[in-house]
Amino acid sequence: MATSQIGKVDTVVDAKGQVCPMPIVMLAKAFKDLAVGQILMLLATDAGAKKDVAAWAEKTGNLLLETSEEGGVLAFYLQKV
């Protein structure tokens, strides 16, 4: 598991092995149930997710707090605004 400065994560979405567009789709669906201020960690192995998750955050106005990569697994920390 990737290490992070982010303390508490409210939800984890595991999109490892999933390819475009599924990481974004799973992220969007899980985000619907999140309260404002809560943090979601998205795990993905699709290299395209790097740009896609950033674009998703930009478009939806939510915060991409941190991205890390370890052993080919990307971890995105997103906060609902």
Add this chain to the structure above:
Amino acid sequence: MATQIPSVPDTTANALSPDIEEMIRTRVDAFVHEHMQQLVSEQVAAAMKRDPARSKVAIIASKGTLDMAYPPLILASAAAAMGEEVTIFFTFYGLNILKKGGARHLQVAPIANPAMPVSIPNIVGMLPGMTPLATWMMKSQFFGKHQVATIDELLQQCRDLGVKFIACQMTLDVMGIKPEELIDDVEIGGAATFIDFANEAHVTLFI
């Protein structure tokens, strides 16, 4: 933004002297020059934020082969996941994607298709059974191996995210497809229905 018009010397004379006129012109020019660009860009940015077309995506799905069924559904589900209002207008061969069980029967033909991941000569591609073989190969060896969602799964994701499906009335008739043969939650409409929506969408794609 708080800005102040530069003060103009008070004059009670009916006609301003050319000197004063010139001074006013210079000051106003300088003021406009200094602030106009910022004012305009603020106004444009605010207007763009309010523009409903920024959050609408209109897609036409006109192809009925396995490979070409993917792009409209991938883009639609991604756009919907990004909070966009998405409509896909299915027409001609694209209607096959919407037929009940149709998504599972879409095929890809190797004949006259030099872009297949494994090249199959046309003279072999024309043999009976080659289209099912190429379809099986595409599904299992390429899409399957890379865990790409199936067309059925993408249709479901689209629906979960609120993508609207419209089936073209005229081509339904032409292709001899009855509305009851289509999956649930499909609206029937014509070209004007699509144009009416697409008119207010910045992203419009014909696939």
